[in-house]
Amino acid sequence: MIRDITIGQYYPVDSILHHLDPRVKLNGTLLFIISIFLFDTFYGYIAVTLFLLSIIKMSKVPFKFIVKGLKAIIIILLFTVFFNLFLTRGDILVQVGFLKISKQGLHSALFMGLRLIFLILGSSLMTFTTTPNQLTDGLEKLLWPLSYIKVPVHEIAMMMSIALRFIPILLEETDKIMKAQMARGADFESGGIIKRAKGLIPLLVPLFVSAFRRANDLAMAMEARCYRGGKGRTKMKPLHYKGRDGLAYVFLLVYFALVIVISIFENRLPTLL
């Protein structure tokens, strides 16, 4: 079950999106995230949905695989929808006991839910098409100006890439420990929140111990391979913008401009909801 979480994984296929410069994808994701918060009507969502569908198509990552990533946020999603649905004041549509659903509540529940979904889909699409190494290379290069004010940009980037590499390993380990504890009668599924939280202790302690051991081993292995920080390091895959990256930026800017235009004029169009 725990291995179903697909967020942050890389999906190795050969597509245009996979070949783009990671900086384009990082900037694009940022633009995309901003864009989904710019409008309040369904016209905007049409644009966003079309954009997202087209890049999903371009990425060649199976749609089912991408949607699987939503499993991880289902609770947050339900919470968001629930609170927006029942706790927004406005014109009441339905009332069951003390639970009131207002028109505005329905509206914002739907919108927040969709925004969350788009947020996850958009950002996970970035990680599906970008190897963590490229991602951190991109981040390192984008954030490089910060190193002039003594921000350890290279170190942060390296930490991130290692964290990403160890996500699947630690997940697998969690699974293994869980099964081992279950075989000895541990119960992770029943009882109240407090009992369940307590039940996690025999899971977390060995997990932390092994994570520290791994960290220690890894640090040693890195030093043995002459790692000594970012100074004097060369890159196997240095970043250079190519023609297609320029095209991608144009595509992104057109999309962003479209969303801005929609957000300006949406109130003049007939309401869809």
Added chain:
Amino acid sequence: MDMVKIKDLAFEYIRRDEEGNVESINRAIDGVNLDVKKGDFIAVLGANGSGKSTLAKHINAILYPTEGTVWVSGLKTSDEENIWEIRESAGMVFQNPDNQIIATVVEEDVGFGPENLGVPTEEIWQRVEDSLRAVDMLEYRSHSPNKLSGGQKQRIAIAGIMAMKPQCIVLDEPTAMLDPDGRKDVISTVHKLNQQDNITVILITHHMDEVIDADKVFVMEKGQVVMEGTPREIFSKVDELKRYRLDVPQVTELAYELRKKGLDIPEGILSVEELVQALDKIRG
């Protein structure tokens, strides 16, 4: 010149309590002398806690001697300014394949070492390709290491070291976490590198069958080298090996027992073929 020279090496793990007072001293290595010639295939055998891994870490300048000296390609490991040069010339492969792979794509991991050395980009690609080919993993270059078997991961780790163009590879129990097939692959890869590229190999292990083809074997116990010689010399002393909590290969043990029972079999049989030959001779 010796590739690795170790003289009167001693190393102590010192445990301290919270105030920094010494709680206990564990002398993990106690007076080891060892010479490794260039191009040699050396095996260091020992049961758990015999100090063999600690010894390996000295050759890569991960640990520094408490007493004595270690030279790698003529460089003293205790000099701070030498450590990067030493690590470049003596690469190290560790036990756990997962904990030494840094990148999420095979070729990027192999490129990690050369990147750290400041090798120009085109040459990194060349080295990555060469070393992946050397360990027979070129077809997996764009795979994720998570999907590979233990033996394959370990070969990737070896390729990662090879890409740094070392003169010597130290392997610290590289097969301890592998299945028999993976073990065979790793060991034959190491032999190939030793023979084709003339890489000096120092193999730390407790699997006896992996040391049969080594040029020289050292047996460690309680931080000291207690036996040294060719595999044949070592394996002819079955009783002594057992005293150091080491098993001998099955054939060797069978031959030894037969010999003890009075059959005319030479000492230190290492392979099934040898035993068959010896038995044929007796039958006439």
